[in-house]
Amino acid sequence: MKKKIPIWLGTVALMVFLAMIPFFASDYWITLLVLIFIFAVYASGWNLFSGLTGYTNFGLAWFIGVSGYVSSLLIADYNLPWVFAWPVGAVFISIVSIGVGYILLRIRGVYFAISMVALAEGTRELFGTEYLSPITHGGKGVPFVAGIQLSTLYWAILFIAFISLLVCYKIASSKFGLRLVAIREDEQAAETLGIHATRDKILAFILSAFFVGLAGAIHFTYQNYIDPSFAFSIHLTLTPIVMALFGGVGTVFGPFIGATLFTLIHEVLWAELTILYMAIFGGILMALILFFPQGLLGWMKEKGILPRIRKI
Amino acid sequence: MASFIEILIRGLMLGSVYALVGMGLTLVWGVVGIVNIAHGEFVMLGAYFAFWAFSLIHFNPFLSILISIPVFFFAGMLIHRRITERLIKEHELSALILTFGMSILIWNLAQFFWTNTYRSVPYLTGNFPILGLVFAKSKTVSFGLAVGITAALFFFLKYSKWGKAIRATSQNSEVALVCGINTMKMRMLTFGMGIALAGAAGAIVSLQWVIFPQMGGSYVSKAFAIVVLGGLGNIQGALAGGLIIGILEAVVTQYLSAKVAQIIPSVTILVILLLRPTGLFKK
Secondary structure, three states, X not given: OOOHHHHHHHHHHHHHHHHHHHHHOOHHHHHHHHHHHHXXXXXXXXXXHHHHHOOOOOOHHHHHXXXXXXXXXXXXXXXXXXXXXXXXHHHHHHHHHHXXXXXXXXXXXXXXXXXXXXXXXXXXXXXXXXXXXXXXXXXXXEEOOOOOOHHHHHHHHHHHHHHHHHHHHHHHOOHHHHHHHHHHHOHHHHHHOOOOHHHHHHHHHHHHHXXXXXXXXXXXXXXXXXXXXXXXXXXXXXXXXXXXXXXXXXXXXXXXXXXXXXXXXXXXXXXXXXXXXXXXXXXXXXXHHHHOOOHHHHHXXXXXXXXXXXXX | OOOXXXXXXXXXXXXXXXXXXXXXXXXXXXXXXXXXXXXXXXXXXXXXXXXXXXXXXXXOHHHHHHHHHHHHHHHHHHHXXXXXXXXXXXXXXXXXXXXXXXXXXHHHHHHHHHOOOOEOOOOOOOEEEEOOEEEEHHHHXXXXXXXXXXXXXXXXXXXXXXXXXXXXXXXXXXXXXXXXXXHHHHHHHHHHHHHHHHHHHXXXXXXXXXXXXXXXXXXXXXXXXHHHHHOOOOHHHHHHHHXXXXXXXXXXXXXXXXHHHOOHHHHHHHHHHHHOOOOOOOO
16 A cells, blocks of 8 residues: 555646646647647547457547537537537447447457448548538538637646546456456457456447547547548548557557657658658558567566556 | 440449459458458559559550569569568458558558659540440450459469469368468468459559549458458459449449449448348358
């Protein structure tokens, strides 16, 4: 028990420091931190489901895009304040995910990954068609202003990132997390041991959808713009996966480390090499799979630098 | 208003090209066990190969296929030998993420070097009428080429010694190894063939539609729909699946809109995986 107090103190001190940042830092740094936290929630949300259950979600952009569209349209067309629009978007995608998860999570392995890509791509095309344009404004996109201060946005995403980290931490050290890992290792064996695999998978899927959706809603409010090809872009699926892979799939803090590092890399490379930047990302993804599949934290656990516990 | 027969024929011609792409994907997936998301990018590279050969040295696009097939074949073998063979024993999702990275790498490099300009190969333009129906010349010749390549692939797999060895590797890699088949070589060969099929399809595509760096995405989604329709590793199924997707696309484009036709592959994948995950045709 003695050891725990400094960790909690450290966490509180870090949170207070991060919360104070808008009072002294410039807008540039706040913007950068906002992006870091958004992508940290994406990456840890992806990891929460895919890292623990082993079902690779290649349609993360679907969570982001649907929730982003719902909240953006509520703000743009119905003048709903962002405080309500964001949770509505996230709750909407969570509810839709119950149905989608129930249907799609019986498909395993590569087929699940492909069906998620198909879902994201199909929804993107659907949102761009002329038949849905009375609701979605078609392919030309929706510019809107939510009337939110940058510092307020920063505090909101900071709070959500903190909650999602806390949830991941709690899940990793819970029996629920252990059941998810059992599903990843051998789903049939897990079921014979009495684990209700479908229920646990769907629950993890919904949790992932909720946090990623919430961050997605904030992402588009921050951009003040949404359109189908941006909201469902492959980039929004790829980047969080690279971040989670780099930090360590199935770890709690790995996705946050990956998100911080890659957002900074993005910031440096984007201005210099706008087009090559994506190519470099693809190359990094290949190299990670070939040479560094366990990720940074996985590697540190293997080498004994970090204790081999699920809480980290 | 085009007659229904004309739409059907248009669909068949489209489908013959899609089938080439789908057969390459299903062959590699079934025999090598690698799901190549970058497959569409090789279609794109094949199209650019034909485009540059035509626009730089005015090389006949139909003849340039004869060169691009061996080039893509060897490139594919090299990629498999150096990169994907390492992942054979890993979880199949590793290969999925790796080829996803490869796909991003290739199309962004293409965008970097060749820019986003829409390009096309202006060869054999114009139409000719048969029995009151009007056909585009380039599409008709392309259709013939696609059929020829498909037939050659069938004969190779069915009757040649290597084709037999490839089918044996696909059915049971370990038993094939015990029977004295060099399964590693067969996997390399198959990967090369898959890439060569994609490259050939790309060359044919370049004659009919515009080419640009991101075009691979739409072909790979169609290819996945075809594989799912035909059943994994089933070449005949992929041929039928390709024709089905082509006809569906032509019909939907005609009666609804081209935008809606873009949704067909996604819907097909989802519906087939849920209702009949082994594909329409049982092996």
